[in-house]
Amino acid sequence: MSDKDKITLPALMEEFQESNDFHLQPVKIGGQPFQLFYMTTLADQSVITKDILPSLRQVLTPDLEDIQRELPFINTVITTDGSVIEENILRGYLGLNHSGADECLMIPAKEEKIRDITVPEVEFSVIGPKQAFIEDIQTNIQLIRRRLPVKELKMIELEVGSLSKAKVAIIYLKDIANEENVNTMKQRISDIDFDHIDDSSYINQMIEDNSMSPFPQLIDTERPDRVAASLSEGKVAVLVDGSPTAITGPTTFIEFFSAFDDYFSSWHISSVVRVIRLLSVAFSIFATAIYVAVLTYHSQLIPKDLLSTLIQSRQAIPFPPIIEALFLELTIELLREAGARLPTKVGQTIGIVGGIVIGTAAVEAGLTSNVLLIIVALSALASFTTPIYRIGNTIRVLRFPFLIVAQLWGLIGIFIGIGVLLVHLIGLTSLGRPYLEPIFPPRVADFKDSIIRLPFSMQSTRPSLMRTPRSKRFKKEEAEKKKDIDE
Amino acid sequence: MTNPIPERNLISPFLVLFLINAMQVGVGVLGFPRYVAIDVDYDGWIAVILGGFLTSVAIWLIFIILRRGNGDIIEVHKKVYGKWLGGFLSFLILLYLLSLSLVVLRTYIEVVQIWVFAQLETWALSLVFCALAYYTIVKGFRVVTGICFISVILSFLTYVSLFGPLEFMEMRNLLPIVDHTPIEFLKATKTMVLSYLGVKMLLIYYPFIKQPEKALKWAVGGNVLTMIMYLSVSLVAFIYFSPDQLQRTIWPLLSMWQIIEMPFLERFEFIAIPVWSIVVLPNICLGLWSTSRGFRLLFSFNQHQTLIVLLIIVFCLSSMLQTRASIDLLNTVVSETGFYLTYVYLPILWLIQTIRLKGRST
Numbered sequence: 001m002s003d004k005d006k007i008t009l010p011a012l013m014e015e016f017q018e019s020n021d022f023h024l025q026p027v028k029i030g031g032q033p034f035q036l037f038y039m040t041t042l043a044d045q046s047v048i049t050k051d052i053l054p055s056l057r058q059v060l061t062p063d064l065e066d067i068q069r070e071l072p073f074i075n076t077v078i079t080t081d082g083s084v085i086e087e088n089i090l091r092g093y094l095g096l097n098h099s100g101a102d103e104c105l106m107i108p109a110k111e112e113k114i115r116d117i118t119v120p121e122v123e124f125s126v127i128g129p130k131q132a133f134i135e136d137i138q139t140n141i142q143l144i145r146r147r148l149p150v151k152e153l154k155m156i157e158l159e160v161g162s163l164s165k166a167k168v169a170i171i172y173l174k175d176i177a178n179e180e181n182v183n184t185m186k187q188r189i190s191d192i193d194f195d196h197i198d199d200s201s202y203i204n205q206m207i208e209d210n211s212m213s214p215f216p217q218l219i220d221t222e223r224p225d226r227v228a229a230s231l232s233e234g235k236v237a238v239l240v241d242g243s244p245t246a247i248t249g250p251t252t253f254i255e256f257f258s259a260f261d262d263y264f265s266s267w268h269i270s271s272v273v274r275v276i277r278l279l280s281v282a283f284s285i286f287a288t289a290i291y292v293a294v295l296t297y298h299s300q301l302i303p304k305d306l307l308s309t310l311i312q313s314r315q316a317i318p319f320p321p322i323i324e325a326l327f328l329e330l331t332i333e334l335l336r337e338a339g340a341r342l343p344t345k346v347g348q349t350i351g352i353v354g355g356i357v358i359g360t361a362a363v364e365a366g367l368t369s370n371v372l373l374i375i376v377a378l379s380a381l382a383s384f385t386t387p388i389y390r391i392g393n394t395i396r397v398l399r400f401p402f403l404i405v406a407q408l409w410g411l412i413g414i415f416i417g418i419g420v421l422l423v424h425l426i427g428l429t430s431l432g433r434p435y436l437e438p439i440f441p442p443r444v445a446d447f448k449d450s451i452i453r454l455p456f457s458m459q460s461t462r463p464s465l466m467r468t469p470r471s472k473r474f475k476k477e478e479a480e481k482k483k484d485i486d487e
Numbered sequence: 488m489t490n491p492i493p494e495r496n497l498i499s500p501f502l503v504l505f506l507i508n509a510m511q512v513g514v515g516v517l518g519f520p521r522y523v524a525i526d527v528d529y530d531g532w533i534a535v536i537l538g539g540f541l542t543s544v545a546i547w548l549i550f551i552i553l554r555r556g557n558g559d560i561i562e563v564h565k566k567v568y569g570k571w572l573g574g575f576l577s578f579l580i581l582l583y584l585l586s587l588s589l590v591v592l593r594t595y596i597e598v599v600q601i602w603v604f605a606q607l608e609t610w611a612l613s614l615v616f617c618a619l620a621y622y623t624i625v626k627g628f629r630v631v632t633g634i635c636f637i638s639v640i641l642s643f644l645t646y647v648s649l650f651g652p653l654e655f656m657e658m659r660n661l662l663p664i665v666d667h668t669p670i671e672f673l674k675a676t677k678t679m680v681l682s683y684l685g686v687k688m689l690l691i692y693y694p695f696i697k698q699p700e701k702a703l704k705w706a707v708g709g710n711v712l713t714m715i716m717y718l719s720v721s722l723v724a725f726i727y728f729s730p731d732q733l734q735r736t737i738w739p740l741l742s743m744w745q746i747i748e749m750p751f752l753e754r755f756e757f758i759a760i761p762v763w764s765i766v767v768l769p770n771i772c773l774g775l776w777s778t779s780r781g782f783r784l785l786f787s788f789n790q791h792q793t794l795i796v797l798l799i800i801v802f803c804l805s806s807m808l809q810t811r812a813s814i815d816l817l818n819t820v821v822s823e824t825g826f827y828l829t830y831v832y833l834p835i836l837w838l839i840q841t842i843r844l845k846g847r848s849t
Contacts, residue, residue: 297604301757303750412603412612415761419619419634419768426633427626432495440633441499 007082009102013037016089026099027053032062033099042092044111052094052107062098064105077106114139120222122389125261132222137167137241140224144171144237147228152176158189160240161197167241168203171227176234178467181250184431185236200243209429214397216390217430218249219256226260232473234466236431250431250465252438254450257281259387262453271452278451280382284395287379288325289402289414291372295321297410313369322407324368328376329399331358336380336396437465497695498632500702506692506773507546507709509635510685512642512716513770514594517763519682519717520724520739526675527667529660529725532718534672538679539714543707545829546686550703552837553693555844560690561784567840574785581781583824584688585797588774590821592616593805595767597814602741602760610806616764616771617798623772624779624794628695631776635769642766645716645740648755649723651747656726680830681822683713685770687829691777775801 016022021041027034038048051072059070068076079085080102089095092110097103117139120132133140145153156170168189172182188207197203200220208217221227222245227237230248238247257277262270294301295310302310317324335354339347359377362368379399386392398421405413428435438446446463448454460476462468523531556563560580564573596612623630667675689706696702724739736742747755775797782797783790808814 298754298757301752301754303748303753306751409607410603411757411761412599412764415764416615416619419765420622422637422765423619423623423626423630423634426637427630436633440636441502442636 007086009080009082009085009097009104012082012086027056027096029056029067030060030062034062034096035099036094036096037089038094038109039089039092042090042111043094043109044092047109047111048094052109056096064096064098064103067096068105071107073107075108079104079106112136117143123221123223123226123260123387125259125264128261128264129223129225131224133224133239133244133246135242135244137169137239140239140244140246141169141171143224144228144231144239147224148173148231153231156182156186158186160189160192160203161194163195164197166197168197169239171231171237171239173231173234176232176462176468176470177236178234178469181234181236181431181433181466185238185249189238197240198242200238200240200245200247203238203240204247209432210427213424213428214394215253215425215428215435216256216388216394217251217428217435218247219251219388220245220247220390221260221388222246223260229260229263234462234468234470250433251435252430252433252450252465253425253428253435254278254439256388256391257386258450258453261387267453267455271454274452277385277387280385281395284379284382285398285402286414287375288329288372288399289406289417290411291375292321292325292403293406293410293414296407310369310371313371316366317369318366321372322403324372325376325403328362328368328372329403331362332376332380333396433465433467492695496628497697498629500696500698501705502632502636503689503696503702504705504709504712505636505639506632506688506769507686507706508712509638509642509766509769510688510773511683511710511713512639513591513685513767514598514763515682516642516645516716516720517598517738517740519679520721521733521736522678522682523675523721524725524730524733526678527671528730530665530667530672531675531679531725532661532721533665534675534679535714535717535721537672537676538683539710539717541676541680541830542683542686542714543710545833546689546706546710547703548833548837549686549689549693550699550706552833552840553690554700555840559692559694559781559784561781563836563840567836567843577781577785580687580690580828581778581785583821583828584691584774584781585778585801586774586817586821586824587685588620588771588778589801589804590817591767591770591774592801593808593814594818595763596805597811598738598741598760598763602738602756609809610802613802613805616768617802619768620771620775621794621798623768624776625791628692628776631769631772634765634772638766638769639712641762642716644759644762645720648744648747648759649719651755652723652727652743655746656723657729658726660726660730661722677826679717681826682717683710684822684825684829686710687825688773688777691780692773 013024016037016039017024019039021039022037023040024035024037027036036048036052055071056067059067064078068078077084077088085095085104085106088106092108094107094109096105096107114136115134117131117134119130123132131143133143141155150173152174154172154174158168158170160166160168170182170185170189185207189203192203192206194202194206204216204218204220205211210217219230221230224246227246227248231237235248235250240247258274259277262274265273295314299307314321319327331354335350335358338354339350342350355377359373363370363373380396383392383395386395402414402417405417407413409416425436426434426440434441437443438450443464445461446465448458449463460473461471462473464471520531523534527534552563553559556566561573561577564577567573568576592613593609596609596616599612600607600609623634686706693699720740724733724743727743728736728739733739741756741760744756744759745754749755752758775794779790779794779797782788782793808817
């Protein structure tokens with residue numbers, strides 16, 4: 001930077017004074033005129049009146065270094081650099097300088113207003129910890145550090161966004177996380193060139209391997225326990241100041257369907273639940289499409305008893321199956337969207353009005369068939385079983401292309417659609433690691449915690465997806481020491 | 488080789504099992520029992536085993552040739568015959584590989600037209616498949632391998648479906664065992680070997696295998712897996728159909744699927760034929776991938792652009808073939824070429840390569 005571009009203190013003061021919340025207060029220290037300046041909206045007024053002004057009065061020598069020593073504050077800085085002064089003032093620091101001099105003492109007096117740590121709402125679990133991240137990054141890091149009190153827990157801090165200057169922290173466990181993953185994450189975050197970052201989801205979308213894909217490729221979670229568990233598996237986590245969700249990666253497609261509860265209940269139950277969840281996702285995507293395909297093209301496929309049920313429910317419907325299906329699917333999406341935009345109490349009313357009133361009325365008016373109503377309602381319900389919110393949205397959106405191909409080419413169309421989906425998923429990566437693992441590339445060992453969850457005694461190695469330098473979680477031999485009967 | 492293949496594009500040796508198996512099991516499995524039955528009636532299952540054995544030998548031969556040449560067939564040809572003759576022979580092999588894609592695509596479309604949508608235009612389905620193949624191949628060899636894997640898993644559906652026809656089996660069809668002359672068996676084995684073709688893609692993707700020496704057992708394993716599937720399909724077809732009926736049934740497996748009944752499903756083939764679209768996808772993709780890769784090495788073309796040109800060629804040719812007779816002719820010609828390529832040309836190549844290597848070492 002040339003000298004011309006360098007910000008001088010008087011110029012800075014002048015620019016700050018254009019804003020009315022900038023306050024400049026003259027004080028006398030050791031008989032010399034000093035000035036104290038800060039943003040009234042950022043600095044804590046009580047700290048100034050209670051702590052800073054009384055201590056300043058006790059200082060006798062008009063020297064900034066003496067003042068720095070006298071003040072009961074840590075993290076004070078003496079600087080002449082205009083850009084440092086600017087940055088600190090805008091982070092809630094106080095500036096103090098001898099009137100007319102360039103040298104300036106910065107005193108931290110930021111007013112902290114943070115909300116309490118609350119119960120997770122998106123990833124609620126009946127049993128297990130009830131803590132969710134909040135907007136303050138310090139608190140969030142503290143929540144993670146408490147769960148992993150080891151010196152290996154490392155943090156890289158970056159600043160992203162030319163306007164927002166969001167603080168971003170990359171967290172990982174040294175020697176457990178693969179350096180390559182950490183570096184990829186770091187590289188991608190520092191490559192972000194955008195002016196305003198509001199939330200971790202901005203970063204999430206910008207650092208994804210393929211931003212053209214409807215599938216999220218990094219997990220976003222609001223649970224500190226989930227992040228800590230991910231870190232101990234060898235993943236890398238990213239926290240963003242001002243955002244109550246953390247990002248973790250690399251991840252797999254299957255992992256999006258594993259709730260953190262699965263680790264709290266016994267492995268048989270969570271395995272069954274996981275399988276049900278995956279089946280419900282498949283049902284959610286394909287059920288209406290298959291209904292449309294079968295009723296439009298392949299009615300031979302249905303046995304005659306079942307066919308008569310279908311025909312009876314459809315005989316009064318004036319539309320072809322595709323119109324009927326699109327109508328109901330859009331209605332459900334409408335209800336969901338209305339429910340999401342409204343406050344909770346009103347939202348419940350919407351659910352009842354929509355679900356019961358519109359549903360029954362549509363059938364009675366002869367707009368849709370009972371069977372389709374059941375299928376659509378079930379598939380909407382199934383799409384809500386996904387533990388990670390973002391993948392649930394993807395699943396819901398995916399239904400529409402499948403409806404269209406089903407109308408065009410029946411089951412052939414659906415299976416060509418599945419082909420496209422499979423090729424897409426096989427090609428996806430998460431931080432450069434295969435997304436569809438352990439299905440492809442097939443890694444039998446990683447099935448222990450994917451579609452099913454085996455007991456902890458069998459989880460002796462970290463997932464090979466992470467390529468972690470320390471793959472053993474515990475000594476398996478000791479855990480599996482064979483005991484004879486009655487020993 | 489012009490430039491080494493980056494590590495991240497290589498595949499583990501055991502995935503060769505799926506590459507081999509996916510390439511063999513395609514549309515062929517739907518129709519092959521009839522062809523062996525024409526030659527040796529219901530001793531066909533012996534021909535299935537013999538054919539599988541011969542193919543394993545061919546795989547072994549391919550591995551020997553490529554291991555010595557330390558690269559793909561184009562590299563080997565260049566070393567053995569020099570730039571011009573070698574290049575010309577490689578070009579012919581590439582044309583053959585491309586024709587495999589065409590055969591599979593056109594035959595599958597024919598199945599769809601006969602069994603599901605009689606009115607469906609050939610070009611429409613062909614266009615969609617070409618687009619899907621394009622989407623797969625541009626993502627690279629790893630994704631093509633992935634689709635092979637999925638295809639193998641889906642083809643296991645065949646085993647499940649074979650329980651349906653077992654209800655109507657007639658075990659005595661198989662007896663007496665071995666009542667044909669060796670000449671007839673040879674003929675049947677040759678017919679059967681045609682259904683095992685497709686291992687020749689190995690000639691191109693060999694350098695993509697991490698530690699290719701270890702892949703031989705997996706490749707043979709894939710072939711054995713195919714043999715088991717063919718054996719079960721043909722045995723069930725033999726005990727289900729009467730000899731005369733089988734000789735008049737063009738797609739025995741599809742006809743067997745017709746009788747499967749479930750409480751919610753009356754026509755199983757309406758599900759299975761769409762599933763087969765994913766089973767045949769790797770056949771189409773591997774052929775096109777190998778050819779475009781070969782052209783890139785041979786002529787230093789851009790593989791992406793070559794692929795587009797090849798897709799247009801396959802699309803046009805498949806749309807032009809309209810009659811059952813022309814499709815059958817195409818099948819026969821391509822299979823015959825494949826047979827002579829594998830069992831006549833490759834041994835010759837091996838021999839010449841041996842002589843050359845000896846000459847160089849002395």
